[in-house]
Amino acid sequence: MAKKVAFLQGNEAAAQGALYAGCTFFGGYPITPSTEVAEVLSNELPKIGGKFIQMEDEIGAMASVIGASLTGAKVLTATSGPGLSLKQELIGYACIAETPCVIVNVMRGGPSTGMPTGPSQSDVMSAKWGTHGDHPAICLVPASVQELFEETVRAFNLAEKYRTPVMVMPDEIVAHMRERIVFPEPGELEVINRTAPSVPPEQYKPYDTSFGDVPPLAAFGTNYRFHVTGLNKGQDGFPTTKAAWVQAEEERQVRKVEANVDDIVQFEEYLLDDAEVAIVAFGSTSRSARFAVNEARKEGIKAGLFRIKTFWPFPEKQINALAGKVKAIITPEMNLGMCTGVVKGCIDGKAPVHGIFRVDGEPINPGQILEKIKEVK
C-alpha cells in the first residue's frame, strides 16, 4: 500500500510527530510563530481521547505538562522565544524532578517581543543556559518539514529514555514552510515508552539509582505513591541537603546526557571528504549552505557542509575532527554568533572560524555564503 503523503506546514508536522510518538496531553499558550502546533492538537487530541488545554499563561502551560507527565502521559508544549523565557524556571523543575516532557520552541527574533513573525536562530543558548543551575540539555534543530516530524518523535523518545525535558527548535522558516511529507507507518519509526517500575510499590523510590542513571518513573494514580519536589532530593524523592548526595545527584542528572552523547547526537555530513572549506550550519540556514556548497563545487571550490541536527549536546567531537581537516570553517546563523562561539570553543584553534550573522528577520541567502566561501577558500 502506498504511504500516506501530505503537503504540510512544519508546525503541523511537529504536531503529527507528537501524535505518532504517543503524545496524549498538550498544554499551551498562544504565541506566534508556534500556534499552529496547538491548533492542530486541539483538533486531534480529543479524537484519540487525549487532552488539550490552553492555559492562562506560558508558565501555566509548562506546569500543566509536568503535572500531566507525572500521571504517565506523554506530554508536549509549544512556544516561542518570550514564552521560552517564561517557561525556563519550570524547565529546570522538570530537569531536577526528572519528568519527561517535550517543548517545541519556534525561533523568532528577540530579545523580548523582537520580531514575532521573522525567523531567527537565537534561542539555542537559551535551550542550554536558560534555566538556572546545572542541568542536562537536549535540543534538536530540524531543517525540513519531514525532519520536524521525525525529530519530534525522537524528542519524545529521548525525553522518556532519559527522563528529562527535550526541546525541538525549528526556526520560523522551517516551522512555517510547507513541504511534502511521507508519513511513516506505525512501527516504522522507533517509539520509546517510559520504563515502568519493576519493584512493588512498597519498595519503590522515584530516584533509585540502583537501577542506573535513569531510574524508572511510576505514575500518579496507580498504586505507587511517591513525592516529587523541585528541591534537591534523595532517592526517595524527599528534600535533602546532604552535601555528598546532592553533589552526586547533580552530577548524575547531567551525566544522563553527557555519558550518552553518541546515542543522542545526530548530524549530517555533505561533501566533506575532500572539503577545504566546511560550513557548519543548522535549521533553514543549513539549506542555504547546501545550496551554496553545490554552487561552489560547480566552480571547482572544495566546499562541504556539516549540518547540526542535535544542537545540545553539541557535536563537539565531530566538529573538532573536522576542524583538523579543513582550511576554514564558516558558520552562518540567524543570530550574532551563538553557534560560532560554541564551534570555536571545541576546535582548539585548529581552523579559523568565519561567522555570517543575520538578525534582520531575513534568511541568510546562499549568495552570502557563497561569497564567504570564495573569500576564505
Place this chain on the structure above:
Amino acid sequence: MSQRYEIRFSGAGGQGLILAGVIMAEAASIYDGKQAVQSQSYGPEARGGASKSEVIVSDATIDYPKATVVDALLALTQEACDKYSHDLKEGGVLLIDSDLVKNLPKGNFKTVAFPIINTAKNEVGREIVANIVALGAIVALTGVVTKESAEKAVLSRVPEAFLELNKKAFNMGYEKAIAAKA
C-alpha cells in the same frame, strides 16, 4: 539550477495568497510528482499590509526554501508590486491586477495584466475567489504545473459547497491570462 522555478504571490493580507501558494505547491508536489516548497512572510496584520507567499518548484531536492531570483510574480496591490518586484528576473512573468497596479516596475518583464479582483467579483460572482482566479492565471502563464493537477489541488482544498465557484474562478483566471498574454 535550471530546474528551479520560483513563483511569488503577493498582495494584501486577507487576499488568500498563502492559500494560492499552497495549492500551487501541492499541485506540483502531490499531483505532478515534483519537489515543491511553499513559504510566506507576513506582518502583524491579518488583513491589509503587504503579504507574500513563495513557491519553489524543482525536479531536484530544494535546498534554499525562499526565492533567489523570481521567475514569476503576482502582484494584486501596488504596495506589493513596489515591495516585492526587486528580484524578479529579466524576462520573468509579471502578473498584475490592472485596476490596482498602475505603476509598473522598471525592467524587461513579460507583463500580463487583467482586472483579477474585478473578474472574481463580477464575472465569477465572489470577490473572495480572486486568489483562485490569480492562481489559474499563474498556472497558465508559468506552465510549471499541469492544469489538471492544479485543478485537482484547488478542489481538494476548498469546502464542498464552493467547488463549482472555485472551479469557475480557476478556469476563468486561466483563460483570461491566455487571452491577455496574446
Place this chain on the structure above:
Amino acid sequence: MAFDYDKYIRPGKLPHIWCPGCGHGIVMKGLIRAIDTLGLDKNNTAIVSGIGCASRLPGYLDCCTLHTAHGRAAAFATGVKMAKPEMNVILCGGDGDGTAIGGNHFIHACRRNIDMTYIIMNNNIYGMTGGQFSPCTPTGAKASTTPYGNPDPSFDVAQLAIGAGATFVARGTAYHATQIDKLIVEAIQHKGFSVVEILDDCPTTYGRRNKFKSVIEMMNRLKDVAVPVKAAEKMTAEQLQGKIITGVLHKVEKPEYTTEYAKVIERAQK
C-alpha cells in the same frame, strides 16, 4: 479511641518544619481527618503545593504528592486533573504563594471550575523567607519589608475566589480546629473548584512584629474576629466591622471543566 493520624503520615517524615505555635499543623490534621471521613484512596489522591511553609504539607502525607514551584500549584494540579480526572486533587499553600506569584493560576482555576480543592493557609505573611508582606497583609501592619507600616491594601481571598468563578468557597480558622475537616469534606464533595481559606497565624514572623505577645494571643484574635455565616446574617454592618465571616460562604452548581472536556472528546469522536 483517639484518631489514628499515622495511617496518613509518611513514616519517618516527622517532625515537620513548622515553628511552635504555627497553625499549619492544625490544618494538616483537619485535612487528614477529612480524607479519612471521605475514605479517599491514597493511591488515587494527589496533593499539590507551591513554595512556602504551608506548601511543605504534602511531603508529610502518604499520597501522590507534588511539591511544585512558587505559585504554580494550581497549574501543575490542572495538568494532573486533566490527564487523570478520576484522581482526587487537593492543593494547599500559603497566601503569598496563592494570591501573589500564583494569582493568575488561582483565578483561572476558579474560572474553569475544575474539580479540585484548594486549601489556602492565610497567615498574612511570607513566613519562609522571613516575614515580608504579602497581598494578604493588613494595611498598616509591620513586615520585614514594611518597616513603616504596610501601605498596600489587602486581598479578601474568599471574595477573590468567588469573583473569579469558584463554585464553592469556605473560610475557617486555625483556632476553630474541629470545623476545618468539616469544611474540607464539603469542599472535596463539591463538584467543581472549591476554595477553603483557613485564617492562620505566624507567630515567628508576623506576631512578633505586630505586637502579639504570644501564640495564645494570636489564636484568641482568630477566635474573636470569626463570626459564623448564620450569626453574621443577623448582624448589622456596624456590628460586623472588624469581624471575619466563617463557614460556607458560597456554593453554586456550574459545569465542571473535566466533565465539559469529556464532552469535547465525545464531539471530536463523532
